[in-house]
Amino acid sequence: MAMAVGFVFLANAGAGIMVERVAYRPVYPAGRLPLVVSALGMSIFIQNGIMALWGPRFQVYPGRLIPTASFHFWGLTIPFLKILILVLSLLVMGVIYFIVEKTPFGAAVRASALDRETVTLLGVDIRKVILFVFTLGPALGGMAGVMNGMYYRSIQFSMGWNYGLKAFTATILGGIGNIPGSMVGGILLGIMETLLAGYVPGGGAWKDGFTFLILILVLILRPTGLIGEKVAEKV
Amino acid sequence: MNFVELVRQRLWQANHNASPVTGKTGARWRSFIPFLAGGFIFVFPLLPLVNNYWIDVGFFVGIYSLLGLSLNVVLGEVGLFDLGHAAFYAIGAYTTAILNTRFGVSILLLLPLSALAAAGFAYLVMSPVIHLRGDYLCIVTIGIGEIVRIGIVNNPWGLTNGPNGITGVEAPALGSFLVETPTGFYYFIWVIVALVILGLLRLQRSRVGRAWNYIREDEIAAEANGVDVRSYKLLSFTLGAALAGVTGSVYASKMMVVSPQSFLFMESALLFCIVLLGGLGSIPGALLGATAVVVFPEVFRQFASFRLLFFGLALMIMMIFRPGGLLPRKREGLGFQGLGIRGLAQSEEELIERGRLLVKENLALRLSENLTRSDPLLETRGVTLRFGGLLAVNNYDLKVYPGKITSLIGPNGAGKTTLFNIITGIYRPERGQVLFKGENITGLKQHLVVSRGIARTFQNIRLFPALTCIENVMSGPHCHGKAGVFSAVLRTPSQVREERQFVEIASFRLHQVGLWEYRNELARNLPYGKQRYLEIARALATGPELLILDEPSSGLNERESEELMELLQGLAAEGFTILLIEHDMNVVMVISDWVSVMDMGSKIAEGLPQEIYNHPTVIEAYLGKEED
Numbered sequence: 001m002a003m004a005v006g007f008v009f010l011a012n013a014g015a016g017i018m019v020e021r022v023a024y025r026p027v028y029p030a031g032r033l034p035l036v037v038s039a040l041g042m043s044i045f046i047q048n049g050i051m052a053l054w055g056p057r058f059q060v061y062p063g064r065l066i067p068t069a070s071f072h073f074w075g076l077t078i079p080f081l082k083i084l085i086l087v088l089s090l091l092v093m094g095v096i097y098f099i100v101e102k103t104p105f106g107a108a109v110r111a112s113a114l115d116r117e118t119v120t121l122l123g124v125d126i127r128k129v130i131l132f133v134f135t136l137g138p139a140l141g142g143m144a145g146v147m148n149g150m151y152y153r154s155i156q157f158s159m160g161w162n163y164g165l166k167a168f169t170a171t172i173l174g175g176i177g178n179i180p181g182s183m184v185g186g187i188l189l190g191i192m193e194t195l196l197a198g199y200v201p202g203g204g205a206w207k208d209g210f211t212f213l214i215l216i217l218v219l220i221l222r223p224t225g226l227i228g229e230k231v232a233e234k235v
Numbered sequence: 236m237n238f239v240e241l242v243r244q245r246l247w248q249a250n251h252n253a254s255p256v257t258g259k260t261g262a263r264w265r266s267f268i269p270f271l272a273g274g275f276i277f278v279f280p281l282l283p284l285v286n287n288y289w290i291d292v293g294f295f296v297g298i299y300s301l302l303g304l305s306l307n308v309v310l311g312e313v314g315l316f317d318l319g320h321a322a323f324y325a326i327g328a329y330t331t332a333i334l335n336t337r338f339g340v341s342i343l344l345l346l347p348l349s350a351l352a353a354a355g356f357a358y359l360v361m362s363p364v365i366h367l368r369g370d371y372l373c374i375v376t377i378g379i380g381e382i383v384r385i386g387i388v389n390n391p392w393g394l395t396n397g398p399n400g401i402t403g404v405e406a407p408a409l410g411s412f413l414v415e416t417p418t419g420f421y422y423f424i425w426v427i428v429a430l431v432i433l434g435l436l437r438l439q440r441s442r443v444g445r446a447w448n449y450i451r452e453d454e455i456a457a458e459a460n461g462v463d464v465r466s467y468k469l470l471s472f473t474l475g476a477a478l479a480g481v482t483g484s485v486y487a488s489k490m491m492v493v494s495p496q497s498f499l500f501m502e503s504a505l506l507f508c509i510v511l512l513g514g515l516g517s518i519p520g521a522l523l524g525a526t527a528v529v530v531f532p533e534v535f536r537q538f539a540s541f542r543l544l545f546f547g548l549a550l551m552i553m554m555i556f557r558p559g560g561l562l563p564r565k566r567e568g569l570g571f572q573g574l575g576i577r578g579l580a581q582s583e584e585e586l587i588e589r590g591r592l593l594v595k596e597n598l599a600l601r602l603s604e605n606l607t608r609s610d611p612l613l614e615t616r617g618v619t620l621r622f623g624g625l626l627a628v629n630n631y632d633l634k635v636y637p638g639k640i641t642s643l644i645g646p647n648g649a650g651k652t653t654l655f656n657i658i659t660g661i662y663r664p665e666r667g668q669v670l671f672k673g674e675n676i677t678g679l680k681q682h683l684v685v686s687r688g689i690a691r692t693f694q695n696i697r698l699f700p701a702l703t704c705i706e707n708v709m710s711g712p713h714c715h716g717k718a719g720v721f722s723a724v725l726r727t728p729s730q731v732r733e734e735r736q737f738v739e740i741a742s743f744r745l746h747q748v749g750l751w752e753y754r755n756e757l758a759r760n761l762p763y764g765k766q767r768y769l770e771i772a773r774a775l776a777t778g779p780e781l782l783i784l785d786e787p788s789s790g791l792n793e794r795e796s797e798e799l800m801e802l803l804q805g806l807a808a809e810g811f812t813i814l815l816i817e818h819d820m821n822v823v824m825v826i827s828d829w830v831s832v833m834d835m836g837s838k839i840a841e842g843l844p845q846e847i848y849n850h851p852t853v854i855e856a857y858l859g860k861e862e863d
């Protein structure tokens with residue numbers, strides 16, 4: 001199991017690097033919008049590539065890989081799997097937060113997002129920054145995919161699409177560029193969705209819609225997300 | 236040089252090498268293309284080998300062209316990220332489906348009704364969020380798209396019939412003639428597309444279209460030049476939604492069935508790609524993008540499951556080699572014809588002279604009136620503003636007298652630009668007032684401040700880089716114009732006259748600052764010193780009584796500074812009132828009538844230039860105190 005996960009990490013990291021070199025690097029000088037389209041194209045390409053290789057139907061996740069133990073206390077039964085997912089997520093968030101916010105390298109990463117050219121003039125090896133971002137990001141995405149597969153026990157080539165959208169939403173909710181913010185946004189999103197589905201009659205079907213509605217309301221009241229961005233434009 | 240760069244360079248050369256004879260870039264047969272294309276579209280169903288299948292494909296090219304054009308208004312012209320455009324498409328389709336199947340409303344009537352429904356929805360929904368920044372607006376539009384789709388799926392009030400959709404939508408009836416064959420629908424949609432293209436072409440080259448482009452290029456500069464940014468953004472969404480609504484209506488009629496499956500997020504993403512593939516703001520580009528997107532999967536049909544694979548690949552390749560799109564809108568090399576204005580004076584001198592007369596009519600009276608006043612033209616009383624814990628402006632009193640040049644000086648970070656920003660309406664002070672000609676304009680929105688008669692330039696030049704110089708300066712008279720969407724599309728006589736006057740005023744101002752020869756050059760291609768003058772020309776074109784210039788001489792060498800001083804003194808002699816922020820002491824000493832000194836947000840000295848020059852407090856603020 002551990003070997004499989006390790007392989008996932010490496011494979012995704014490799015894929016991330018390839019995606020960056022092929023789909024993003026040549027497009028950087030053109031600005032943001034062409035990058036969006038290029039990213040969309042790459043996303044369609046990879047998803048359909050997977051479909052071409054493994055078929056469009058849902059595949060069952062191998063049961064022997066999934067831990068089935070559960071804990072019983074205080075009248076609740078909590079599966080080990082859920083705890084594992086939660087703990088892993090928090091751990092990963094903690095590690096990334098530490099690297100990006102508290103180390104000099106992390107400062108270089110954040111600076112590159114703001115002004116790539118100047119950062120290279122200051123002696124930062126931009127290739128290392130790109131390597132970091134494009135290995136860690138996809139690797140974490142892969143990890144999320146594994147956890148998702150274990151939890152729902154089935155996978156399919158288009159499973160990523162909806163989650164990608166939710167991830168985007170969670171990040172915006174927390175405030176762009178804010179790592180704990182994304183985590184908080186993600187947790188809040190999950191809680192809101194589930195509560196709405198559970199307590200509003202007939203709410204289940206409107207679940208996703210409600211989430212977006214809450215997001216829009218939050219943005220109207222706090223235009224830079226819940227925890228907010230620190231950017232002020234100089235006029 | 237790697238492969239990608241090599242290909243790019245070759246493509247650029249092919250596009251930009253001018254013909255030695257005509258001096259025009261690109262092939263001469265370019266101007267025939269619209270006629271060829273139009274002719275082809277017209278005869279397409281009549282061609283041999285074209286069966287009903289391909290006519291239907293042609294229909295869908297028309298549908299996606301119209302959708303592409305509708306998104307182009309929002310994304311291409313204004314630069315707003317709209318990834319939820321399918322929502323408006325859906326509303327148009329469902330309005331038609333519901334009203335037709337339940338209430339028997341005729342399809343022809345439903346065309347404008349669906350447009351209205353979609354437009355109304357867009358207006359209501361986008362109003363509270365239109366001020367959001369790019370990325371955030373993007374996610375909100377995605378959200379709106381999803382909410383509409385989920386709403387449809389959940390069959391609210393039994394209207395939409397849920398995931399199964401609504402069946403039995405009728406065909407459009409022109410009298411007793413029913414449009415029900417593939418060929419009929421083909422011509423139906425393409426007639427609509429043709430009308431929309433005509434309207435959009437006129438809109439592009441009008442006050443509204445230019446305002447949209449100003450917002451896309453630099454929102455802050457647009458607002459500071461009198462463009463009501465919020466209104467125009469909403470307008471673009473409303474119009475884009477209306478056009479998408481019409482498309483939805485035709486779609487519903489043709490398919491006879493509407494279901495939520497046709498309006499997934501992927502649809503919005505596809506529209507996004509169409510606009511970018513064709514070229515932002517490019518009308519022929521939208522058509523080409525639509526053709527590519529519809530025909531591509533058809534051509535690759537034999538590859539069935541690999542279709543989308545190739546599509547994704549194609550998107551990436553396009554963005555790598557032609558990120559500007561297949562047919563990007565060209566602005567350079569078009570000259571004044573690109574402005575699409577009729578009845579311009581033939582000779583340059585006449586154009587400029589007409590501009591001069593217009594300016595004299597409009598402005599001279601106000602300027603001379605001001606000179607008779609004894610009160611200050613502009614006054615700030617006790618203006619205070621804090622940014623968090625930082626006191627940026629502290630109880631500042633400034634009096635600017637008409638016809639005089641007042642300089643505001645002080646070390647960097649003193650708060651001078653912030654004070655300017657308060658005067659022009661970017662910030663609202665927490666205490667104090669700003670009075671212009673006796674009227675309290677504190678906190679008034681920027682574009683209204685401009686129409687009152689105050690124009691400004693920026694410390695870091697804020698031009699509209701991808702627009703020509705003349706278009707840049709034409710943003711000046713914008714706030715005094717009245718032409719809207721309808722007058723632009725219909726080319727009413729008053730709109731035509733107004734456009735002509737805009738060009739004349741802009742020509743005069745360009746000539747006044749010595750940039751007439753650059754009128755058709757893109758603003759970003761100008762050297763730095765000339766860009767500064769362009770910004771001044773643009774400010775002058777708003778017909779101001781007060782000019783607020785933020786460090787106009789920064790970056791200019793000695794000779795250029797002297798020319799600038801001459802220009803400013805000339806303007807003051809004409810009756811303009813000038814308020815400057817300056818660091819160049821030479822400029823301050825020579826041309827100022829009055830100097831106010833700011834340090835750490837507060838006024839530390841004020842008086843005639845000679846008094847300030849040797850003032851101990853001022854020297855200390857700039858150079859520090861002598862060590863004892």
